[in-house]
Amino acid sequence: MDALTTKRGNEGGWVVERLLNRLLIELDGADQRKGVYVIGATNSLKSWTEPFFKPGRLQYVPLPSPDERGLIVIALGRKKPIDASVDLMTMGRDDACKMLVEWT
Incomplete structure (x- = not known):
């Protein structure tokens, strides 16, 4: 997931930008699809952009107690x-x- 979460307008050029935009479009409404789970892991949460955490997309799950x-x-x-x-x-x-x- 880290490779896809660069901030828009930064490194990677238009290819990464298009891929990121497409992924965000596909995530829209994913919470309403039954039986569909998108799981992403990262070593650096700060590299993820805010649009990933808009309602209906990804949710942050804390580490277990x-x-x-x-x-x-x-x-x-x-x-x-x-x-x-x-x-x-x-x-x-x-x-x-x-x-x-x-x-x-």
């Missing part, structure tokens, strides 16, 4: 052969699972 991380680890380990003594919830809550991201 420690408890949510625990539930994710449990869900991922559900069909795996894991010893009963392993506490997946505690593992997910551990700071080692924490993602540090700078949002400015």
Whole structure:
């Protein structure tokens, strides 16, 4: 997604500009389509332009809390052969699972 989210009028020229405009058009009303999900990930949220977050387009989803991380680890380990003594919830809550991201 980062390659498509340059600010308009900046690097990339008219090709990136046209691609970005087309993507924004396709995102319009995406929230009303059933069974259609657009997921984007980034290392730099500040590179995303405001038009991506207009109502009906993309929504920002924050990182999971420690408890949510625990539930994710449990869900991922559900069909795996894991010893009963392993506490997946505690593992997910551990700071080692924490993602540090700078949002400015």
